[in-house]
Amino acid sequence: MPELPEVEIIKRSLCKAIDKQSIVDVKQNRLNLRFPFPLNFIDKLKGSSITSFGRKAKYILIYLNNNYVLIIHLGMSGNFLIQKNTPDDDKNIKHTHVVFYTSNNLIIKYIDPRRFGLMDIAKVSEINQHRLLKNIGPDALSNEFNAKYLLKKITNKKCNIKTALLNQNIVGGIGNIYASEALYHSRISPHTSCYGIVNYEDSKNNMKRLVKSVKFILNKAIEAGGSTISDHRLPNGDLGYFQNEFNVYNCESKKCNRKHCSGIIKKIKQSGRSTFFCDSCQELQDHEI
DNA sequence: CTTACGGCCTGTACGC
DNA sequence: TGCGTACAGGCCGTAA
Numbered sequence: 250m251p252e253l254p255e256v257e258i259i260k261r262s263l264c265k266a267i268d269k270q271s272i273v274d275v276k277q278n279r280l281n282l283r284f285p286f287p288l289n290f291i292d293k294l295k296g297s298s299i300t301s302f303g304r305k306a307k308y309i310l311i312y313l314n315n316n317y318v319l320i321i322h323l324g325m326s327g328n329f330l331i332q333k334n335t336p337d338d339d340k341n342i343k344h345t346h347v348v349f350y351t352s353n354n355l356i357i358k359y360i361d362p363r364r365f366g367l368m369d370i371a372k373v374s375e376i377n378q379h380r381l382l383k384n385i386g387p388d389a390l391s392n393e394f395n396a397k398y399l400l401k402k403i404t405n406k407k408c409n410i411k412t413a414l415l416n417q418n419i420v421g422g423i424g425n426i427y428a429s430e431a432l433y434h435s436r437i438s439p440h441t442s443c444y445g446i447v448n449y450e451d452s453k454n455n456m457k458r459l460v461k462s463v464k465f466i467l468n469k470a471i472e473a474g475g476s477t478i479s480d481h482r483l484p485n486g487d488l489g490y491f492q493n494e495f496n497v498y499n500c501e502s503k504k505c506n507r508k509h510c511s512g513i514i515k516k517i518k519q520s521g522r523s524t525f526f527c528d529s530c531q532e533l534q535d536h537e538i
Numbered sequence: 539c540t541t542a543c544g545g546c547c548t549g550t551a552c553g554c
Numbered sequence: 555t556g557c558g559t560a561c562a563g564g565c566c567g568t569a570a
Contacts, residue, residue, distance in 0.1 A: 251563060283546070283566085307564075325563055326548080344548085363547045365564060381566090407541065417565080424563055478563065479550085498563095521543070523561085 251307060251323040253389055253422030254470035254491070259329055260309045262484040264302040266331050267351045271298040272313075274350040282346060283324060283367040293317050293370050294349075306385045306421030316373050320381070324365025330358040331484045389422040389463055396456040404447040411439035412520045414463070426476060426498045427466055429525045433497045435462035439517075439524045440537040449536050469494070497525035505530060 251259070275291045287293075297317070303310035311319040321327075330341065333355065339345070341360045347368065349357040359366075371379050386402070387393035399420070403413045413419055414428040423431070432439050435458040446452050470476060475489035478499075483489060492499075496506050497514050505512040505527040512529025 255563075283564095322564080324547090324565085361547095362549065363562090363564095365546070415564090426563060476563080520541095522564095 251325075251327065252424030252427050252476075253307065253467055254427070254473075255475035255489070256307045256309060256323065256422075257304060257471055258475045258489070259323070259484055260302050260304050262331065263309070263311070263329060263357070266355055266484070267349075267353065267357065268299055268302060270351040270353050270355075271296065272349055273352055276348040276350075278346050278348075282361060282364045283322075284369070286368060287370045290368070290370065294319065304388075305382055306388065306417050307424070308382065308385075310376070312373060317370050318373050318376050320367075320369040320371060320376075320379065321359075322367045322381075324361060324363060324367070326363040327359065327361040327366030328482070329484045330360055330482070330486075332356045332358065384418045385421045386417065386419045387421060389420050389467055394420050394460060394463075396453060396460050399460060400447055400452060400456045403443040405445065406443040408443055409439060409519060410437060410441040410443060410446075410459075411524050413443050415520070415522065420463075422467070423463060425522050426495070427463070427470065429497050430495065431459065431463040431466045433526060433531060434466055435459040436530055436532050438528070438531045438534055438537060439519060439526050441534045442536050445536060449534070451534070455534075497527065500525060 272294050275294050277286060277291055280286060297313040297315045299311055300314050301312045303312065307322060309321040311321070313319065341358070344360050344362045345358045346361055347359040351357065377383060387398065402419050406413060411428050411432060414423045414431065415425065429439070437455055437459055470491040473489060473491035473494065474483060474487060476491040477489040478492055500514045501516040503514050505514060507530050510527065510530040512527040514525055515528055517524050
């Protein structure tokens, strides 16, 4: 499930459950996820205490008192389950790859069927130079992500605006659901070309609207507990419910929700990923591809 | 340098 | 019921 809102919620749940606790034991059920686990993975975690939590784009950062940071990415299907005990009928057992045992007697399970997720450990002082983090752009919810920045960053890229929003080196945290939803909210067509975009007089205003929409949608999704697709659960077992507020994602062939718009939601492929949009109210720009 | 796309995995849905 | 195919919340690494 995890885009920025889901990652943020999972981070907050973990923080609430185990911040300031120590990691009394770690069970590692396989040698790799997307990448091999780092050298001495368990040794570096065991016995340490958690000092704080952070997030960079879709990465969760868990800071430890031994000057290491645990770096976690959930990939497509990664999730955490926080439990007080382990039921015998644990149906996730097959995909439970790492289990953390904390000093407040909680069991934190990392579950990831597709194993596109990853874990790594870095020194706190070197976190910004980590190979997977160093090129990531400003967070989608930060002030640094604004119209001026976005316009400058994407101008003359040979891709469309939707693909640009998914590029974590441009802006951190937006995924395939919220890219479509934000473009719909701002009434911008996903076909809009970045090439030469700075030269169009409507671009500044469009980018202002888009940035506002991105933040609005992401914040609203966080408030809603994120989006639950398939059988995903939040770490406490609850369902997110933002999926009930999708206007375009997974809404192919449905009528557009916007007042006075009689358009039908379309599904297309852009850079190999699905894009959903209304070709009636998401303005055709004169600089579309 | 930039951009395009194969590949990593499992699970599910659907057509035959 | 089974089997083949397409697709799914991400993104690295390599080719071009």
